[in-house]
Amino acid sequence: MNPTEPAVSAVGLRKSYGDKTVLDGIDLSIPQGTVFALLGPNGAGKTTTVQILSTLIPADGGRAQLAGHDLESDADGVRAAIGVTGQFSAVDNLLTAEENLILMADLHHLGRREGRRRAAELLHRFDLAEAARKPASTFSGGMRRKLDLAMTLVGDPRIIFLDEPTTGLDPRSRRTMWEIIRSLVDDKGVTVFLTTQYLEEADQLADRIAVLDHGVLVAEGTADELKRRVPGGYVRLRFSSPRDLDSAAGLFGTIAKRDPEALTLDIPGDGTIPTLRAVLDVLDAVSVRAEGLTVHTPDLDDVFLALTGGPGAHPAPFLTTDTTPDMTPDTTPVTNLQESAR
Structure with a gap:
């Protein structure tokens, strides 16, 4: 052969x-x-x-x-x-x-x-x-x-x-x-x-x-390539006060999920360095500081369910530096997070 x-x-x-x-x-x-x-x-x-x-x-x-x-x-x-x-x-x-x-x-x-x-x-x-x-x-x-x-x-x-x-x-x-x-x-x-x-x-x-x-x-x-195709990942930001959490939640609008008890904000995203940098730059623009940041990526269960039409086939909007909505410092949505980060 x-x-x-x-x-x-x-x-x-x-x-x-x-x-x-x-x-x-x-x-x-x-x-x-x-x-x-x-x-x-x-x-x-x-x-x-x-x-x-x-x-x-x-x-x-x-x-x-x-x-x-x-x-x-x-x-x-x-x-x-x-x-x-x-x-x-x-x-x-x-x-x-x-x-x-x-x-x-x-x-x-x-x-x-x-x-x-x-x-x-x-x-x-x-x-x-x-x-x-x-x-x-x-x-x-x-x-x-x-x-x-x-x-x-x-x-x-x-x-x-x-x-x-x-x-x-x-x-x-x-x-x-x-x-x-x-x-x-x-x-x-x-x-x-x-x-x-x-x-x-x-x-x-x-x-x-x-x-x-x-x-x-x-x-x-590859497994990694398939995982990147599925918008099941998110960036979790943890804040030290309800005030900072509320300020950050206003920046990212309805795409983000707040947890007032844990003081965390989950932002759907692909977990790439440019996206993480853009998220942090948006926070810096209004002087909001996150106490912690973790990245959660999809697993093959998410891939399987999304691609074969099971539960999760219609995931939440996915934040990337190319396509995600972004917010200006006055918390009004604009068209692109990357532009705001610049």
């Missing part, structure tokens, strides 16, 4: 069931050696996307390449290059951890010696060596998911699809899985295509994130 080519590329993927459109022409380009997270509410089309790209079901339209292999004309090449860990464990409860891995080695047509070597290596990597001879039915949820992922790796795939891999795990087991997934990318150069409903998981792991809603990609970027 050409190292400059994306690990996964797709153009115009479509899928419908009867009159229900599940995927409505999505495009993807995922660089090699990265974690790509696909977010979306239930029924958005995440699992369908994974099923198409992993050759489990055909697309109705569009084209895709994985590890340099065409999805339609070279499906066998795609299958040889990928591994899939689905929502539901593929572990055989009647077999031990070692036997599960050796079974997968046999399915990949590895020789007896190579299969056992590979099984031993994966048991050690996933901290399952002490449980190697125990039936999988005795494993905790976290151990089962680790074994499930280890089984996916027997064939040494270059691209791994993880469809909600930590669902049902406790916080400690989930973080252990995160460490394993990140090490696969950083140490082995594997590309991970992750679907998840745990937004913290995407924030922690993903190099890039896409949001899918009703079969359409509504946004894509």
Whole structure:
């Protein structure tokens, strides 16, 4: 595979069931050696996307390449290059951890010696060596998911699809899985295509994130880029007296939220240095001093809710140095905060 080519590329993927459109022409380009997270509410089309790209079901339209292999004309090449860990464990409860891995080695047509070597290596990597001879039915949820992922790796795939891999795990087991997934990318150069409903998981792991809603990609970027798109952040100013609070509240009008008991004023904003400087300059212009200032930025929950039409899809006005209303020193609104700050 050409190292400059994306690990996964797709153009115009479509899928419908009867009159229900599940995927409505999505495009993807995922660089090699990265974690790509696909977010979306239930029924958005995440699992369908994974099923198409992993050759489990055909697309109705569009084209895709994985590890340099065409999805339609070279499906066998795609299958040889990928591994899939689905929502539901593929572990055989009647077999031990070692036997599960050796079974997968046999399915990949590895020789007896190579299969056992590979099984031993994966048991050690996933901290399952002490449980190697125990039936999988005795494993905790976290151990089962680790074994499930280890089984996916027997064939040494270059691209791994993880469809909600930590669902049902406790916080400690989930973080252990995160460490394993990140090490696969950083140490082995594997590309991970992750679907998840745990937004913290995407924030922690993903190099890039896409949001899918009703079969359409509504946004894509790094976690920070997506957070900056959502007007959920604000600057919180704390004052030493009700008089200073009232004076500041008059400067910023209805876009600001007062808390008379805490003596704080929340001003929606993007948290950038120019915006913070402009806010403070407006206060200085009328000799109002803030005792404290903190910046609160949106998280991926805010992004998810805003972009998929849930509560918070219509946030309050967003203060930036380019677009926010500003106030002159006599507290009368003018058209631009930045002009006033100058």
